[in-house]
């Protein structure tokens with residue numbers, strides 16, 4: 001039997017977080033376990049939003065009030081992960097009531113995009129916030145690993161991109177697109 005059918009049997013054909021029966025799909029919670037204990041069955045809404053739960057109305061997630069007590073630990077783990085990412089007072093109260101052992105917590109935490117990364121505001125050496133399209137000056141000679149040149153102090157980099165590497169922006173130096181550490185830059 002496929003994992004999907006096994007999960008349907010386990011869940012009686014409903015989303016294991018919210019109980020909806022719409023658009024059910026397998027969601028892997030524990031990336032190191034592709035079996036029944038690593039997966040849950042989720043509806044379309046839960047599936048699409050469970051990785052960034054704050055993007056939809058938080059009332060949808062009130063369902064976690066029930067699913068956090070699931071008899072299946074992997075469902076508890078996903079409920080825990082989602083509550084933690086919501087980081088709302090009601091969610092934190094529920095978290096306080098939950099008991100997960102350290103191994104289970106580690107699985108839950110492994111799926112959380114750290115708050116620091118998600119809300120990464122890029123600032124230059126003076127603490128000015130950098131935005132897409134800004135121009136910056138490099139304030140220290142920077143060896144560009146892999147490109148074989150040094151980005152010289154005083155070089156102006158125009159039209160930066162924010163990229164997706166924490167603490168860095170993207171910019172073109174010597175015609176090459178590179179990542180630059182924001183602490184070595186000054187907004188022009």
Ligand SMILES: [Zn+2]
Pocket residue numbers: 015016017018019020042043044045046047
């Ligand atoms: Zn659901």
